[in-house]
Amino acid sequence: MKVQKFSIADVNLVRSPGQSGDIFVANMVDERHGGHITIGYGRYAPEQTLTETMAVDDVMIVLEGRIAVSMGAGTVEAGPGEIVYMPKGASVTITTEGEGALTAYVTYPHWAEAHES
Amino acid sequence: MKVQKFSIADVNLVRSPGQSGDIFVANMVDERHGGHITIGYGRYAPEQTLTETMAVDDVMIVLEGRIAVSMGAGTVEAGPGEIVYMPKGASVTITTEGEGALTAYVTYPHWAEAHES
Numbered sequence: 001m002k003v004q005k006f007s008i009a010d011v012n013l014v015r016s017p018g019q020s021g022d023i024f025v026a027n028m029v030d031e032r033h034g035g036h037i038t039i040g041y042g043r044y045a046p047e048q049t050l051t052e053t054m055a056v057d058d059v060m061i062v063l064e065g066r067i068a069v070s071m072g073a074g075t076v077e078a079g080p081g082e083i084v085y086m087p088k089g090a091s092v093t094i095t096t097e098g099e100g101a102l103t104a105y106v107t108y109p110h111w112a113e114a115h116e117s
Numbered sequence: 118m119k120v121q122k123f124s125i126a127d128v129n130l131v132r133s134p135g136q137s138g139d140i141f142v143a144n145m146v147d148e149r150h151g152g153h154i155t156i157g158y159g160r161y162a163p164e165q166t167l168t169e170t171m172a173v174d175d176v177m178i179v180l181e182g183r184i185a186v187s188m189g190a191g192t193v194e195a196g197p198g199e200i201v202y203m204p205k206g207a208s209v210t211i212t213t214e215g216e217g218a219l220t221a222y223v224t225y226p227h228w229a230e231a232h233e234s
Contacts, residue, residue: 001207002207003191004202005193005194035225063178063197077122078124081180082124084120084123085145085146087152090119102198106176106223108153108225
């Protein structure tokens with residue numbers, strides 16, 4: 001029940017599971033803490049591509065850089081302050097160009113559990 | 118199941134319910150869309166104070182400006198790129214100073230429904 005504050009300076013990013021690119025994540029709040037949502041930071045190096053089918057609802061807030069998310073016919077591009085919502089079941093390709101990107105994310109339910117199952 | 122992108126430029130902010138200050142919100146995704154989470158933007162004018170007991174888990178990502186959240190003995194202050202997590206049941210006072218703040222938020226479950234009940 002305690003209010004918590006997180007900053008990218010506090011985190012240890014690890015390579016995002018299930019891919020070998022330079023995409024790193026750090027969960028600040030997740031299944032270890034008893035709630036329903038996961039909160040974290042993601043860092044994408046430049047020129048990365050990640051294709052996946054969303055196992056959870058995933059909200060990505062771009063903090064720095066730019067990211068593109070394509071799904072079938074359409075592509076959205078997002079920069080600082082913009083939000084990309086990738087609902088469960090969506091098959092997406094996430095790409096970065098020369099800048100890479102820093103994101104915050106919130107998922108419901110916990111992505112790490114959904115990933116394993 | 119569609120990927121969506123949101124930008125502060127797209128939104129119509131409305132006064133946050135239950136308070137008369139200059140605090141404005143816009144839900145981009147909420148109970149109208151069938152999922153479990155609400156996604157939105159919040160704008161706090163300078164020198165605002167909002168006290169509430171959290172009816173839902175609320176993740177606030179600061180995009181511009183600064184915000185302080187106090188709870189009992191402790192206060193956290195957050196600026197651009199920082200995340201404040203206010204879990205359900207927490208009694209908080211949110212304040213802004215001279216800059217005000219622009220935030221993105223994600224709540225589980227939907228705050229508007231919890232607010233009404």
